[in-house]
Amino acid sequence: MSFKFEKLIIWQKAMEMGEEMNIISDSFPKKEHFNLSDQLRRAADSIALNISEGSILQSSKENSRFLGYSIRSLAETVTCLYKAKFRGYVDEVKFNVEYGKCFDLMNMLIAYRSKIK
Template identity: 65%
Template sequence: MSFKFEKLIIWQKAMDLGEDINVIIEQFPKKEFYNLSCQILRAVDSVALNISEGCIEQSNPEFKRFLNYALRSLAEVVTCLYKAKRRNYNTQEKFDVSYQQCFDLMNMIIAFKRTLS
């Protein structure tokens, strides 16, 4: 048995991204715990949460709406990554990897959304 969303590659990738971001923020300074760290965690978790919520018992237009929420959260993650890089909390290499994950996931979500009638 499984939920329908568990089979979606976009949900699986969003879950992976969340865990990768969680590792990155462990290196942020303690002063960011209630600021940037919390913000990026909430945003990255929202990506997978919106995909799963939209997938369950929703019409395709409603599911698309939740996918749009996921995309917005993903944009927030990218902005937080930029903030962390500008504040020297993250290396360029780690930024590039995370940025690419976000970019790829964004394109996957957009492509998936187009398949919904």
């Protein structure tokens, strides 16, 4: 027994990303606790949350709308990663790895969204 979204690779990747961003944000300084750390966590978690919400009892149009929210949350995640890099909380190597994962997931989300329209 499983929900439809659990079988989606984009949801699985988004879940992994949320957990990775949570780990990354744990290393940020305490002064970022209610700022960048929380924003990064919320943005990254919203990717999977919107994929799942859009896939349950929604029309293709509604599902597409929620995938759009996921794509925007992914863009927000990337921007938070840039902020973390600029502030010295994430090194260049880690940034590049996570940026690549974000880029791949974005392309997967866009492709899936095009497919369901």
